[in-house]
Amino acid sequence: xxxxxxxxxxxxxxxxxxxxxxxxxxxxxxxxxxxxxxxxxxxxxxxxxxxxxxxxxxxxxxxxxxxxxxxxxxxxxxxxxxxxxxxxxxxxxxxxxxxxxxxxxxxxxxxxxxxxxxxxxxxxxxxxxxxxxxxxxxxxxxxxxxxxxxxxxxxxxxxxxxxxxxxxxxxxxxxxxxxxxxxxxxxxxxxxxxxxxxxxxxxxxxxxxxxxxxxxxxxxxxxxxxxxxxxxxxxxxxxxxxxxxxxxxxxxxxxxxxxxxxxxxxxxxxxxxxxxxxxxxxxxxxxxxxxxxxxxxxxxxxxxxxxxxxxxxxxxxxxxxxxxxxxxxxxxxxxxxxxxxxxxxxxxxxxxxxxxxxxxxxxxxxxxxxxxxxxxxxxxxxxxxxxxxxxxxxxxxxxxxxxxxxxxxxxxxxxxxxxxxxxxxxxxxxxxxxxxxxxxxxxxxxxxxxxxxxxxxxx
Ligand SMILES: [Zn+2]
Numbered sequence: 001x002x003x004x005x006x007x008x009x010x011x012x013x014x015x016x017x018x019x020x021x022x023x024x025x026x027x028x029x030x031x032x033x034x035x036x037x038x039x040x041x042x043x044x045x046x047x048x049x050x051x052x053x054x055x056x057x058x059x060x061x062x063x064x065x066x067x068x069x070x071x072x073x074x075x076x077x078x079x080x081x082x083x084x085x086x087x088x089x090x091x092x093x094x095x096x097x098x099x100x101x102x103x104x105x106x107x108x109x110x111x112x113x114x115x116x117x118x119x120x121x122x123x124x125x126x127x128x129x130x131x132x133x134x135x136x137x138x139x140x141x142x143x144x145x146x147x148x149x150x151x152x153x154x155x156x157x158x159x160x161x162x163x164x165x166x167x168x169x170x171x172x173x174x175x176x177x178x179x180x181x182x183x184x185x186x187x188x189x190x191x192x193x194x195x196x197x198x199x200x201x202x203x204x205x206x207x208x209x210x211x212x213x214x215x216x217x218x219x220x221x222x223x224x225x226x227x228x229x230x231x232x233x234x235x236x237x238x239x240x241x242x243x244x245x246x247x248x249x250x251x252x253x254x255x256x257x258x259x260x261x262x263x264x265x266x267x268x269x270x271x272x273x274x275x276x277x278x279x280x281x282x283x284x285x286x287x288x289x290x291x292x293x294x295x296x297x298x299x300x301x302x303x304x305x306x307x308x309x310x311x312x313x314x315x316x317x318x319x320x321x322x323x324x325x326x327x328x329x330x331x332x333x334x335x336x337x338x339x340x341x342x343x344x345x346x347x348x349x350x351x352x353x354x355x356x357x358x359x360x361x362x363x364x365x366x367x368x369x370x371x372x373x374x375x376x377x378x379x380x381x382x383x384x385x386x387x388x389x390x391x392x393x394x395x396x397x398x399x400x401x402x403x404x405x406x407x408x409x410x411x412x413x414x415x416x417x418x419x420x421x422x423x424x425x426x427x428x429x430x431x432x433x434x435x436x437x438x439x440x441x442x443x444x445x446x447x448x449x450x451x452x453x454x455x456x457x458x459x
Contacts, residue, residue, distance in 0.1 A: 004048055011044050042149065046086035049121075053084075057093045057108035064098035065110035071096025078106065082114055084121040085150065113450075116167055118160055124150055125164055126448040132161030133435040134416060165431020168438055168447050175446070176274035183277045195285035197240040197399065200276060200305060201406035202291045204231045207262070207417055207429060232433065233268035234260040234413070236406045237276040239284070240399060253405060255279070258440045260413055262430045265296050273304050275441070288394075290403045292316040293385065312388040314401040317352075318344055320378050324359060327374035348401070352389035356382045409440075 015037060022033045062071045074096035081090045093108035109115045113122040120128065127150065131140035137158040144150050144157070152160070206229045238256040246252055257275040261267040273281075281287060287308035291297035293316055301310055321343055322336070329335040347355045359379050366372040382389075391401045413436065417429070438444050445451040 004044070004051065007044050007047060011040060014040055038149075042086055046084065046089060049084050049086055050089035050091070053089055053091045053112055056111060057091050060094070060108040060111045062094055062096050062107060064096075064101055064105050065107050065115070066103075066105070067098065067100045069098055069100045071098055071105055071107070073097045080106075080109075080114075080119075082117075082119050082121050083124050083150065083152070085123040085127075085148070087149070089121070116163065118156065118163065120152075120160055122448060122450055124152070125160060126450075128152060128157045128160040129164035129168075129435050129447070130439065130444075132157060133165075133432045133439065137161070161435070162428060162431050164447070165428075165435050168434040169431060171446055172271070172434055172438075175278075175443075176271060179274040179277045183282045194241065196280070197397075198237060198276060198279070198281045198284040198287040198308075199240055199243070199400060199405075200235065200237045200272070200287060200289045200301075200308065201403040202233070202235045202268070202272070202289070202297045202300065203403060203406045203410050204233050204294070204296075205410050205414055206230065207232050230262065231264075232260055232262055232413075232417070232429070233265060234258075234406060234410055235268055235272035235275070236409055237272065237279050237281070238405070239280055243400070251400070251404075256405070258409060258437055260433045260437055262433065265300060269300050269304050276305075288399060290400060292403065293320075293381065309390075310388045311390065311394060311399075311401065312385045313403040314348065314391055315404075317347060317382075317385070317389060320381055321347070321355070324362075324375050324378045327371040327378075328362070347389070348391050348395070350392060352382075352391065353386065356386065 018033065018036045018040065022028055022036070025032070062074045063069065064071055074094055076094050077092045078095045079090055079092045081088050091108065091112070091114075093106050095104055095106050097103075098105050106115075113125075114120075117125050127144055127148065128140075131144055134140070135143065138154045140161075141152055141154045141157045144152055236256055236258050238253045242254045242256070244252055244254065257279045259268060259271045259275050261271055263271075276287075287305055288311060289297070289301040289305055289308045290311045290313055291301075292313045298310060301308055321340060325336045325340050329339065343355055343358065356379065359375065359382065363372065363375045363379055366375060394401045413433075416436075417432075435447075438447055
């Protein structure tokens with residue numbers, strides 16, 4: 001085979017020719033030359049990658065990548081073809097038997113990062129994982145080929161992304177355990193320069209799954225309606241001093257942890273706790289949990305964030321005031337607004353108990369009946385959350401009074417996971433959600449370490 005140097009020289013020549021042709025082609029703009037340069041360089045890039053892979057495989061020592069034992073019955077030249085960023089490459093590797101693991105091993109596969117895949121290079125594994133977590137797989141396959149030339153049929157892209165998602169879940173488990181281990185060590189107080197509060201928000205949304213696909217009739221005959229909708233539990237956490245405002249006054253958070261899981265409330269509790277620890281919960285002067293009225297949020301907070309203050313999302317409280325308003329004024333929107341506006345202002349800027357007392361006064365005047373029942377229910381609601389409505393104090397301290405941060409994140413994630421007619425499986429969901437959290441949390445390079453190369457080039 002020709003050396004890369006010779007190949008490169010020939011490529012340079014053909015690129016020169018393309019430039020000349022481009023200059024005189026009146027119907028071509030920069031896009032045309034971009035495509036030509038890309039297409040012509042691809043073979044050289046592919047060969048460089050293949051050469052590097054082969055050379056690295058050749059020097060990989062014949063030891064078991066799992067247990068480290070020297071392999072026996074080693075034979076060479078087992079070839080395997082992988083799809084790389086620049087097209088298919090073929091690598092010939094050594095194979096040996098590990099007597100301890102009682103398995104055949106290809107040490108070069110591990111060295112090259114090809115072990116955990118159905119035949120794709122690490123960069124292609126990453127592309128499959130990222131695209132599948134951002135868009136439906138049939139689109140992902142077409143977009144990938146269009147932008148990069150990498151051909152990954154829909155079904156294989158899906159399979160590869162799920163495999164990477166499974167791997168991501170393992171990495172997450174290790175990371176979460178490590179975060180909890182680190183947190184057990186005593187903190188050196190002088191490390192915390194400025195005391196800060198940790199804000200934690202939680203919410204949940206529904207996803208459609210077909211985990212009992214095809215069994216619908218059998219289930220129905222057994223008197224059971226198949227469950228298709230399931231909860232995705234989500235949480236976010238950030239330091240209050242990382243929250244600022246744009247020039248236009250819109251709140252922005254510079255660093256924020258994010259968790260989304262189909263592993264139930266237990267899964268959320270462990271994952272969110274680990275995330276909060278990574279973001280500095282252990283060194284925080286205090287913590288604040290914000291959520292809507294859902295009982296599970298406060299149970300989880302009592303359980304895992306015992307010392308945190310709790311706050312009911314302001315806008316949920318307002319919705320409950322509106323329920324009272326509708327019970328009193330029916331469809332009369334003007335009366336409802338006139339009644340509601342001062343109460344909302346009071347709830348925000350004065351002690352919440354004043355608002356509750358007014359509702360109680362109204363209730364005392366009402367004759368028995370449906371409206372009174374509604375108002376009674378809402379009065380109970382406000383009493384239950386009385387200690388979670390310190391909006392005035394919260395605003396003075398510059399804290400959020402609503403759970404808008406997690407709600408907007410939920411909306412974004414739902415765009416991907418809640419398209420009409422889409423069904424998911426629990427395992428598939430969790431894998432893709434896990435990939436999504438690594439991406440959002442800025443820890444993508446833990447899954448695909450070659451990204452540190454890209455970070456270096458930024459500096
Ligand atoms: Zn072994």
